[in-house]
Amino acid sequence: MPAVNFFQEEVSFTLKDKLKLKKWITETxxxxxxxxxxxxxxxxxxxxxxxxxxxxxxxxTLTDIITFDNSEIPGKIVSDIFISIERIRENAKKFNVTDIRELQRVIIHGALHLVGYGDKKPADKKLMTEKEDFYLNKVTF
Incomplete structure (x- = not known):
């Protein structure tokens, strides 16, 4: 049974719609x-x-996300993804989106890294953003 878990470190944060998020991440x-x-x-x-x-x-440097790929078998995801709630809130203001929308983007960004998408080169970043947008359009909550 796949497991998507949510934890907190040094921040008070309440995540809503956990089951829907888990399903969306898994389906992606x-x-x-x-x-x-x-x-x-x-x-x-x-x-x-x-x-x-x-x-x-x-x-x-400050960042919004760090993804650690702990997978030992190709094609099977095992990972820890750390997300700064403070960066999410700042970036939401900067990009004029809601906090939850920015959080969803960063959550799926980390998952996309795990399935092979990069964002260092301009072409890779463009593809990553397209994939983020594609999966964000599937969010129904």
Whole structure:
């Protein structure tokens, strides 16, 4: 049975529609030809994510998401995804969208990384954004 779990670190945050989110994430991964084993989303503070960025990626910058792919078998997803709730709120204002819409985009962005999409090169970033938009249009909550 695939597991999508939600946790919090150093932030008070209430996630709504957890079951619908889990179904949407799972369906996205399956639609991309992968099998979901375990996916943990950890919602945290800027400071918490900055420390992880420094410790594990040697980056000294704020970010909205860090995805750790712990998969050992190709095609089977096992991962921890850390998301800064503070960055989500800031970016929602910056992009003039709701907090929940920005959170949904970042949640699916992390899942898309796990199924092979990148975002470092302009062409890859364009494809990633198209995929995000495609799956965001499937959200019914």
């Amino acid at each position: 991964i399956v639609a991309e030809g992968y099998q979901l084993k375990e996916l943990n989303y950890i919602f945290c503070s800027d400071e918490y994510l900055l420390q992880m960025n420094q410790q594990y990626l040697d980056h000294d």
